[in-house]
Amino acid sequence: MLAEVRVTLFSVLLAICLNFPLPLEYSSLISSLPWDVSNFPYSLPYPILLKPLELGVFFLLDQSHRLVAFTGYCLGFVFLVGLQNSLTPFGLYLTVLAFFHFSEYIATGLSNPQNLSFDSFLVNHSIQYGLAMLISWLEYFLQLWFYPGVKLGLPMVSYAGLVICLLGELTRKMAMLQAGRNFNHLVQSSKADEHQLVTDGVYSLCRHPSYLGWFLWSLGSQILLVNPLCLIIYGVVSYAFFKERIYVEEYTLIAFFGDQYREYQKKVGSGIPGIEGFHGPVMWGEKQE
Numbered sequence: 001m002l003a004e005v006r007v008t009l010f011s012v013l014l015a016i017c018l019n020f021p022l023p024l025e026y027s028s029l030i031s032s033l034p035w036d037v038s039n040f041p042y043s044l045p046y047p048i049l050l051k052p053l054e055l056g057v058f059f060l061l062d063q064s065h066r067l068v069a070f071t072g073y074c075l076g077f078v079f080l081v082g083l084q085n086s087l088t089p090f091g092l093y094l095t096v097l098a099f100f101h102f103s104e105y106i107a108t109g110l111s112n113p114q115n116l117s118f119d120s121f122l123v124n125h126s127i128q129y130g131l132a133m134l135i136s137w138l139e140y141f142l143q144l145w146f147y148p149g150v151k152l153g154l155p156m157v158s159y160a161g162l163v164i165c166l167l168g169e170l171t172r173k174m175a176m177l178q179a180g181r182n183f184n185h186l187v188q189s190s191k192a193d194e195h196q197l198v199t200d201g202v203y204s205l206c207r208h209p210s211y212l213g214w215f216l217w218s219l220g221s222q223i224l225l226v227n228p229l230c231l232i233i234y235g236v237v238s239y240a241f242f243k244e245r246i247y248v249e250e251y252t253l254i255a256f257f258g259d260q261y262r263e264y265q266k267k268v269g270s271g272i273p274g275i276e277g278f279h280g281p282v283m284w285g286e287k288q289e
Contacts, residue, residue: 004116005109007065008072011058012102015076018054024084067118068105075102075121089151089158089225090140096165096224100217103169107176112183120185132237136222136230143227151226161224165217172213174202183210187249191256199264206271207264208249211242215272243275250278 058069075098082094101121108120118124144151176183178201181194188195202209218238222231253261270277 002109002113004068007069011069011072012076015073016080019080024081093224107173111177111180139227139230140225157226158224161220164220168213168216172210175209197257207268208271212271246277
């Protein structure tokens with residue numbers, strides 16, 4: 001196991017163990033805010049005042065491990081906050097969100113360690129990803145303010161979203177671990193010597209299980225939050241994103257594997273209904289049997 005993976009695991013567990021005794025329910029967190037600014041920062045609870053010293057421990061680590069350790073700690077803390085507020089939709093959402101980014105890094109480290117980097121967390125995926133997340137939070141809290149009965153009175157809807165998120169998470173991580181070094185977060189433009197076409201296991205059920213998993217997770221997160229508007233927006237935007245992504249990726253896969261991949265296309269669907277991928281004519285330089 002890579003040192004970076006061990007450091008991340010340790011940081012997440014450290015955050016959970018150190019902060020578990022703290023009252024992290026929303027009401028407790030709000031009451032601990034320094035409303036009396038004249039006495040700030042001394043009005044903060046002692047456990048909060050000691051956090052800078054706690055986080056300062058990470059500076060004792062090797063420079064190459066500091067960022068992943070800090071990110072792991074933050075994800076562990078967010079996971080714990082969500083867990084202690086899991087009776088609310090947003091609490092469940094925080095738990096699912098933190099685990100997704102943490103498991104993305106761990107799965108990459110276990111399956112394709114040579115490509116492991118801070119980017120493997122996907123916390124800095126793109127500006128669009130961050131904006132989409134903020135918009136979903138805005139919808140949730142605005143509707144919570146005006147229609148609290150809707151947000152908090154439909155637990156079965158949130159639990160259904162949680163199940164979809166877990167199904168998407170499981171599908172994506174199975175795909176990553178099974179593909180091993182053949183998996184990459186970026187579409188590859190050149191074929192590596194060890195690159196092989198994986199068609200068994202979860203890949204015998206659909207050609208792009210990792211995209212299917214992320215698509216399910218994306219929709220499930222908005223069902224969990226009971227966000228009707230963002231559910232529609234996420235569905236349309238995610239569908240368009242994966243449709244283009246699969247088209248581009250299959251163009252390169254056909255260039256890499258030629259007739260072998262075309263036969264695979266005929267037998268197995270893409271995984272996301274309505275997305276066919278690339279089925280263009282034979283390309284110049286395409287590998288053929």
